Amino acid sequence: MSLIDSIALPRNFxxxxxxxxxxxxxxxxxxxxxxIACVTGxxxxxxxxxxxxxxxxxxxxxxxxxxVRNIWVSFWRASxxxxxxxxxxxxxxxxxxxxxxxxxxxxxxxxxxxNVPHLALIPLVILWFGIDESAKLFLVALGVFFPIYxxxxxxxxTVDPQLIEMGRIYGMTDSELFRRVIFPGALPSIFVGIRFxxxxxxxxxxxxxxxxxxxxxxYMAMQAREFMLIDVVVLSILIYALLxxxxxxxxxxxxxxxxSWHPAFQKR
Amino acid sequence: MQTALRTALxxxxxxxxxxxxxxxxxxxxxxxxxxxxxxxxxxxLRKSFGDNEVLRxxxxxxPAGQFVAIVGKSGCGKSTLxxxxxxxxxxxxxxxxxxxxxxxxxxxxxxxEPRLLPWARVLAxxxxxxxxxxxxxxxxxxxxKALNEVGLADKRDQWPSVLSGGQKQRVALARALVSRPRxxxxxxxxxxxxxxxxxxxxxxxxxxxxxxxxxxxxxTHDVAEAVALADRVLVIEDGRIAHDVTVNAxxxxxxxxxxLASLEGSILRHLLSAEDRT
Numbered sequence: 001m002s003l004i005d006s007i008a009l010p011r012n013f014x015x016x017x018x019x020x021x022x023x024x025x026x027x028x029x030x031x032x033x034x035x036i037a038c039v040t041g042x043x044x045x046x047x048x049x050x051x052x053x054x055x056x057x058x059x060x061x062x063x064x065x066x067x068v069r070n071i072w073v074s075f076w077r078a079s080x081x082x083x084x085x086x087x088x089x090x091x092x093x094x095x096x097x098x099x100x101x102x103x104x105x106x107x108x109x110x111x112x113x114x115n116v117p118h119l120a121l122i123p124l125v126i127l128w129f130g131i132d133e134s135a136k137l138f139l140v141a142l143g144v145f146f147p148i149y150x151x152x153x154x155x156x157x158t159v160d161p162q163l164i165e166m167g168r169i170y171g172m173t174d175s176e177l178f179r180r181v182i183f184p185g186a187l188p189s190i191f192v193g194i195r196f197x198x199x200x201x202x203x204x205x206x207x208x209x210x211x212x213x214x215x216x217x218x219y220m221a222m223q224a225r226e227f228m229l230i231d232v233v234v235l236s237i238l239i240y241a242l243l244x245x246x247x248x249x250x251x252x253x254x255x256x257x258x259x260s261w262h263p264a265f266q267k268r
Numbered sequence: 269m270q271t272a273l274r275t276a277l278x279x280x281x282x283x284x285x286x287x288x289x290x291x292x293x294x295x296x297x298x299x300x301x302x303x304x305x306x307x308x309x310x311x312x313l314r315k316s317f318g319d320n321e322v323l324r325x326x327x328x329x330x331p332a333g334q335f336v337a338i339v340g341k342s343g344c345g346k347s348t349l350x351x352x353x354x355x356x357x358x359x360x361x362x363x364x365x366x367x368x369x370x371x372x373x374x375x376x377x378x379x380x381e382p383r384l385l386p387w388a389r390v391l392a393x394x395x396x397x398x399x400x401x402x403x404x405x406x407x408x409x410x411x412x413k414a415l416n417e418v419g420l421a422d423k424r425d426q427w428p429s430v431l432s433g434g435q436k437q438r439v440a441l442a443r444a445l446v447s448r449p450r451x452x453x454x455x456x457x458x459x460x461x462x463x464x465x466x467x468x469x470x471x472x473x474x475x476x477x478x479x480x481x482x483x484x485x486x487x488t489h490d491v492a493e494a495v496a497l498a499d500r501v502l503v504i505e506d507g508r509i510a511h512d513v514t515v516n517a518x519x520x521x522x523x524x525x526x527x528l529a530s531l532e533g534s535i536l537r538h539l540l541s542a543e544d545r546t
Contacts, residue, residue: 166383169356170443171372171399180396184387261387263429 049231054238057231066220071239074205074216077133078243081140082201086194089145093152093193097186098178110149118142119207131212136205143204144197151193155186188262191255198247206240305333305483306374306450308353312362315348322348324507326362335477335484337498339491341539344504346487347455350377353485354453366451373399373447380456382436384428390439391415391424397443414446415439417476434465438472445476452477454486458493467523470497474520491539495531496521503535505542511535 031051037043038050045053061067092110096103118139129135159182167181209218217236224232259265313326322345330336338346351357353364354377366374376397384393394411395402401410415421418438428436437457444452454473458466474497477484488494494501495515503511513535517527 162379162381162383163385165356166379167396169354169377170396172396180388181385184385187387259387261427261429266427266429 046230049234053231054235057229058235061220061232061235070215070217070220071243074209074218075243077136077209077216078140078201078205078247081137081205082144082197084137085141085144086148086197088141089148089193089197090152090190092145093149093190094156097153097156098182110146114146114150119204122208122211126212131214135212136208136216139208140201140204143200147196147200148190148193151189151196152186155189155193156182158189159185184261188259191251191259194254195248195251198251199244202240202244202247304448304450305481306370307332307367308364308451308483310353310362310364313349313352313359313364314361315345315352315357316360322507323352326507326509328502328509330483330485332367333481333483335486335497335499337486337488337494337501338504339488339494339501339535339539340504341542342489345507346504349504350453350455350485350487353451368450370450373401374450375453376444376447376449376451377453377455378437378440378444378457380459382428382433382440384436384439384443386428388428389424390420390426390428390431393428393439394442394446397446399447401447411442411446414442417445417479418442418472432465434461434469437461437469441472441476445480448480449482451483451485454484454488456488457486459489466493471520473497478519491532491535492523492528495528495535496523501535503538510542511538 034043034048035051038045038048038053049057058067092106096107121142122139125135125138129138163181163185164177167177172180205216206218209216210222211218213219213222217239221233221236224230224236256265308330310326310328313323313328314321315323326349338349340346348357352359354375356377384390385396388396391408391411394414395407397414398404398407398410401407412421412424415424418441420435420438420442423431423435423439428439431439440457457473458469461469470493473484473486484498486494486497491501495517498515501511501513501515502509503513513531515528515531517525517531521528
């Protein structure tokens, strides 16, 4: 996604020097306006607690250790599920991109499964796994699988055939051709898949934790709702936003490190 | 030979970049001792794609070290002939034989597109040309030497995306040269370059050909380029060799000389009259 964004920029486009700060102006502005609206009574605190109240709730939960524990549980579920689903998706993408036989054998099946919304499986998954860890991991892995599978496959299929012909002329073996031509050529597309998958990862996890869990951020929010602790509910939502941003930044850093050859990622 | 090359390089670079006046030409009279070119013979070569018969019986002998240009209108089969010689397509009928046993590294192709790996630095791209010797210890040194020959030694650590079109083609040339090929096939390698870059690239091609003595086969749609570079120009029409013209002009050649211009004119007239007939 960022790849396409960056390509669309004109060549002489320069990011402002204080890039790191500029991007936080809008979120901070929203918080300030929100605080003012709450303090003046424009928004009743029963509907939306003031940011200061949310911060206070966060501080209390932090002291009790509950917040860290729940964030850690959610983070752990998200990463393990992502690793499992991502690796399987990557493996299938490679296999189906490189082998006609494998593609014929599995692609149709995978496309059918893809069109079932994976969250529709929640009742079935609860019946299978209960509200155990495996249920959440299964759902996250399933959700993450498809964007990575599709984009890996697409990346490999669209590697410039002229480069592949060049590699063959210059006597590259199959493994060399993969390592030096096909994989680096597919990498930008694989990263698009990873960033889509990160979004789906959080979405799936939150829904799963809200419906059936005994720990984690989603569980914390649902508990708070039962006790009418609206500040904790809002706090959970804000933490989701921050975690999502964190995952996205991590993938950007990886992208920059591995795609430094790409004109879109070169320092201008 | 190597030392001669190194010292001669800056001058030639200057000559190719600064101007085209005759007094700045670098004259290199003697050929290297090991004339490494490979002769090849083609007998009754045919090739079709589906119902379309592209080559209808080509008979041709190219002596070692000759510079042959193949011209013809688009779709006449000139690129197909080149791809068959380079072993990129399967032969339907007939034969292509080289005097010696050939290794893959002996025949190299340069395309209209540079086909550089965008994710490899310039030096690594040149090393691709070493074929199976890529992993050897002197790979870096050999690649650097080839880069030096095309005058791009200072770009060794750049990404291809920052190079100009002409520089990319020079890297592609270095990649083709690095394995010291005995036959070098050019498929319109200068077709996408601007006029001035073309001329300096033509001089570069001529210089490396004279230095290394490989057999050169150049497919081009530019008749002026063909007569400026080649010892012999083949005109292909309807899948056959319609004309085999020898260019005797002394080297290094002066662009725009009356001799070359009249030769160019007669080949062009032939190509155009064939066009009118069809």
